[in-house]
Amino acid sequence: MFLAVKLSSTRMRNSSRKVRQYMGSMTHLLNENISGSSLVKIYNAQNQESDKFFALIQTIRQQRFKVDMASAFNMIFVNILIGLSLASVVYFSATYLTMTAGEFLSYFTAMGMLVKPAKSLININKPLQTAMTAGESVFGLIDEPQEQNSGKKQLKDVKGAIKFNRVSFGYTDQNNVINNIDLDIKAGQTIALVGSTGSGKTTIIQLLAKFYSPKSGSITIDGTDICEFELDSLRTQIAFVDQNVRLFNDSVKGNIALGQIQNMSDEKIENAAKIANAYDFVEALSEKFDSQIGEDGTKLSGGQRQRLAIARAIAKDSPILILDEATSALDSATEKKVQAAIDEMQKNRTTIIIAHRLSTVQKADKIIVLRQGEVIEQGSHQELLSANGEYASLYKHQFN
Ligand SMILES: Nc1ncnc2c1ncn2[C@@H]1O[C@H](COP(=O)(O)OP(=O)(O)OP(=O)(O)O)[C@@H](O)[C@H]1O
Ligand SMILES: [Mg+2]
Incomplete structure (x- = not known):
């Protein structure tokens, strides 16, 4: 038996x-x-x-x-x-x-x-x-292994100087998506990452937020390797507008004050919405800031969703701001207004902007051009135009 x-x-x-x-x-x-x-x-x-x-x-x-x-x-x-x-x-x-x-x-x-x-x-x-x-x-x-969080240091009074030292990374063991990247971003600077689709721009900022760890090389903030920081402490310093806007099935308020709903004042939430040019459309909703926006914000238009995501980053008020194609869904008039707000936010903050539309990156202190995971050019808009390389040709393409 x-x-x-x-x-x-x-x-x-x-x-x-x-x-x-x-x-x-x-x-x-x-x-x-x-x-x-x-x-x-x-x-x-x-x-x-x-x-x-x-x-x-x-x-x-x-x-x-x-x-x-x-x-x-x-x-x-x-x-x-x-x-x-x-x-x-x-x-x-x-x-x-x-x-x-x-x-x-x-x-x-x-x-x-x-x-x-x-x-x-x-x-x-x-x-x-x-x-x-x-x-x-x-x-x-x-039993899945937990996210590595062995760092003990807390980030305090962050200035926001970011360095990538010969960083390489790949999602698989075989192929590298990023190869020996060196970046030197001074505190308070605005830099732009440009380059064709799939060149590794989003991957670079995922590494900075430590969603992944480099295969080789190191990333530092204010001179300390990010591995030494406690994860929460590191991520508190970074406000992020994702390329694929993600919203939660919650109120407008809950989405803007994500993670801080208990202690963020209504005034701060509304102010963030005003700066992101979202205030008017939110006020027009039936329950204003308490309106539910549906699963992943399906009750909003693409541009409205993007403005909520920007408001969320503004409300987080972190010393490092990352904008990954943050204004791509906006019409040019709204984009201009939001861009003005973003320009304002960049003061006193280290900002990394990723954009295909080169009009949004011209004012950056430094533009870094990537191709297949490698930096092929860097400099200001004027410098890169005079160099007459990849950036100049991209620029001519877009404006002719
Ligand atoms: N989660 C992932 N798993 C495996 N491969 C990935 C993953 N995310 C991105 N990749 C690959 O890594 C490469 C770089 O992707 P990345 O998203 O960094 O490009 P990008 O420069 O941001 O492109 P885009 O301008 O289209 O946003 C691509 O070849 C992509 O296929
Ligand atoms: Mg990307």
């Missing part, structure tokens, strides 16, 4: 694991299709997506079937085993043993009483195996 249970348990566990994986994929697929339903419709992708769904359902059905088959096999095997043992007791006691009717009856009843517990043992095996595979995924997640 033990052998039968052991054999079927392995089979049950493998299939249960697969059922769990495919159920995860199915939830993901459903989520993607519901939130992206307009995309599916406009590209006429209904058939392609429903084929994926049916293939998943089919696999889940097969694997569930295997689990049930293994469990049923167990049951049959045990029932036969129990039947055979009862029959052999009757046979041997009748043929070879001399028992009184009373002795036989008590012996047989005792045997009969073993049937139920034996069956229960088998019945418990299926939920046990399923629960064990569920446990595997939960414990797998719990």
Whole structure:
């Protein structure tokens, strides 16, 4: 009996694991299709997506079937085993043993009483195996290595001088996305990163915020390697407008005062919205700053979302400001206004601007031009135009 249970348990566990994986994929697929339903419709992708769904359902059905088959096999095997043992007791006691009717009856009843517990043992095996595979995924997640936070130093009175010393990094072991980058940004300077798409601009600022660590080289703030800082302390110093604006399913207020909703005054929130040119549209919403903006801000336009993200960075009021394509969704009139606000913010702050539209980076103290993860030129707008290299040709392209 033990052998039968052991054999079927392995089979049950493998299939249960697969059922769990495919159920995860199915939830993901459903989520993607519901939130992206307009995309599916406009590209006429209904058939392609429903084929994926049916293939998943089919696999889940097969694997569930295997689990049930293994469990049923167990049951049959045990029932036969129990039947055979009862029959052999009757046979041997009748043929070879001399028992009184009373002795036989008590012996047989005792045997009969073993049937139920034996069956229960088998019945418990299926939920046990399923629960064990569920446990595997939960414990797998719990056992994921934590973000390295071995630094102890706290950043205080940050001036904001940033240096990259021969930094290389790649998302995989094989390929480097950033190669031997040297950057020297003085405290309070504004620098711009430009370069074709995929050249590594966003990666550079992800390294600065320590979402990833360089493979080689070092990054310092005010002369200290960022590895030595405690993560919270480091990230408090950085305000960030992401290239892909992310908003939370919360009120306008909750989104602007992200992480500080308990202690940020309404006045500060409104002021940040005014500077980011978001105040007027927020006031026009039915519940103004308390209006809910929907999942990822779906109730707002692209430009409105971007202005909320800028307001959020303004409200954070950190000594290092990073703007990754922060004004790309704005019309040129609004962009001009927001740009003026950003210019104002840059005072007393170290600012890194990433932009494809070169009109937004001309005033930077230094423009750094990247190509395939390497710095190919740097200097002021005028210097780079006179050098007549990559930047000058990009500039001519955009303005002719
Ligand atoms: N999370 C990631 N995992 C693996 N590769 C990535 C990841 N993020 C970016 N990459 C790769 O790294 C390279 C640099 O990407 P990065 O986002 O830094 O470019 P970028 O200069 O910001 O481009 P863009 O102007 O389009 O925003 C690209 O080749 C990209 O495919
Ligand atoms: Mg980018």
